[in-house]
Amino acid sequence: MATSATIHSHAAPQGFIRKYVFSLDHKVIGIQYYFLALIAVFVGMFLSLLMRIHLIWPTAVLPLIGEIKPETYLSLLTMHGTIMVFFVLTTAPQSGFGNYFLPIQIGAPDMAFPVLNMLSFWTTFVAFIVMIAAFFVTGGAPLHGWTGYAPLSALTNSGPGEQLGADLWITSIAIFCIASLMGALNFITTTLDLRAKGMTMMRMPLTCWAWFITAILGLLAFGVLLSAGILLLLDRNLGTSFYVPLVVVNGQVMGHKGGSPLLWQHLFWFFGHPEVYIAILPSMGVASQLLSTFSRKPIFGYKAMVYAIMAIGILGFVVWGHHMFMSGMSPYSAFAFSIMTMAIGVPSAIKTFNWLGTLHKGKIRFYTPMLFAIGFVSLFVSGGLSGPFLAQPVLDIPLHDTYFVVGHFHLIMGVASIFGIFGATYYWIPKMFGRMMSEGLGKLHFWITFVGTYAIFMPMHYLGMAGHPRRYSQLTEVAYLHNLIPVQTFMTYAAFITIAAQFIFLINLFWSMFKGPKASDNPWEATTLEWTTATPPPHDNFGGHTPVVYHGPYEYSVPGVAKDYVMQTDPAPVTAH
């Protein structure tokens, strides 16, 4: 029966190519995704470094790169946003850690469709290569921002990067959509069909719930982005007018007529807003997991957490209009979108209070992953509180095109999600590679990054309220912006230090992977299924048997039990009597 030695869907692969390159093993694919995101995050970070240097030294001539022209600045901005959103925030927490740990945490030997899983990774890889190629074609990378607003993005002569570079950008996004759809299909089927005996939906760790709901969001959102991208490619290359109205570029009347730039915005943000939750939900799941484990307490309000994730997912599909208050919209629609947006504050607050409730009176163990989980909550609150302001059209209209919005989304979507990724990395690397990461370097990395990110992104709110427009490459020419240059200078220096600290992480990661102290099977004394198996897990995850689950995921400090944690697979915990 369940102890059959051949439960795995495919035999362990032989040879380097099948084992590490075109592997069907969800663990290898998860690691591939993680390292793809790691490369992407350093590319994206390098672009932001160039932008920050340019903002305070606009005429500086950089080695190898030369002087940054205004259009180059817009290219940097576009590629920074695109790479970070798609290839880091979507790729690492969902496709990376989700791929590795979703099957293990629900007690499955692999994903439901391993071949599809492999295709999904390699399609993402192709998308990344195509995206990077945009830097190296005539005219360079596109300058329409990660949101690709038409008609700027829909005309081939609207700027130097809008030639082949923009076509590559759209093609890459379209390929990425297909990859994400394949991944989402796999995640949902796996969660619904491959749970171990006793693993009811309401016994799944909150990480699994987050990955599951995120996959549903991706499933419904990426198809729409794909259609939007195809329409854009048609406008650019076949002369259609989906997005382009009658328009004059450089004194020349273009052939397009009657299209609607707002159509692009509707289609894009119908994807774009759920995308924000695709980036943040997996990190919320990781934070829940870590806070419970390291507080040695059950998560406060497990069911409320599950329903809050669902509510955020559902509401996330009806608020896209709040990105378009500036674009012209009926006040009635704006009102409806505003109310719905503020309604998201309710499940978000439920989650925040439950995290704080979990910490309250816990026997907290301040390991590095825990620090990042607490840092996540801090950033989520700081970034989240500016949300209700921007949700109101009267406040959004003056703030929308300023640094206020940049500060808002970097804190809540960018850095908060990154902190979730860091927390997950420090927490799960011991399971993935069998070696502990250095606590000393980890804590150093945490404190510099935590203080550093606040130092970079908090002042942006003040800049925004002072009326500092975003996307401007040069500030020195304008009198009222001139007084704000010291703030920009401070942020740039903070960015130097924070970026430098990421190399501490990189060193820690690679050093630990090969030379770190050996990790036990359950170094954090956690309860979920990945800690019941060997470190690192064998090819079929559980070494030939299927786990049977008896408990919820967060049974810590249960009264009357000898140890302060009860494994999910423990049929009868030893009592303390």
Place this chain on the structure above:
Amino acid sequence: MASLTPTIPIKLPETGRGGGGQPPVYHGGGDGGHGDGYPDYGQRLRRARLGLAIALAPIFMFFISITSAYIVRQGLPTFDDKTNSNIRDWIPVQLPLALLLLNTGLLAASSITAEFARRQITRQAALAPVRSIPGVSLGDERGFPWLYVTVLLGGGFLVGQWMAWQELAARGFYIATSASSSFYYLLTAAHGVHLAGGVLVLTYAAIVSLLHKPVEGRRIVVDVTAWYWHFMFLLWIGIFGLLWFMR
């Protein structure tokens, strides 16, 4: 005690109760027959059907987004530089109705034959264990080639759609001629690509049928593709209805 749950909720594993209970064994699910002797085709079929049902959601969203763009664009006033005012510039496409009705008939017929192919291979798969007993004969192995007929009818539909494009071009409607013709080409092309995918998979299943592989594995492919095919037929009815009634 710091705990917020005063008791341990130790329950026996729940089985057979809706979403929670799981069949206890994994006999080689997923890709292949590496299980202990006999792969569990029933479970693989259920998983493949679930995967298909989930995969239909983004396809549906894809066409819904284009459909909503169609409806919005149709009612959108456009600035006209000659009269300096906002006008409605939606020109109805002159659809080759007879050809499109013929294509619809072909696709409807192929949906029916796909269902026959699905039921035929289900029967064959059910009888496969009996057939493997030496000395037992169940008469004619093959039966009517519904699979090939479906592939032919599907191919016929795609050729017909191509002819409809030619017809449209002959009437002066190219992809960039007007918003309505852009949407016509876009919707029919997107549907055609999706249907071509189904044709490829059924062709694969038909070729594999010549290789004497176990019929159960092929049955999963045919079953799932037949459901996909029905969806593609309904989708075409929706697209055709949109193009005709909202032209």
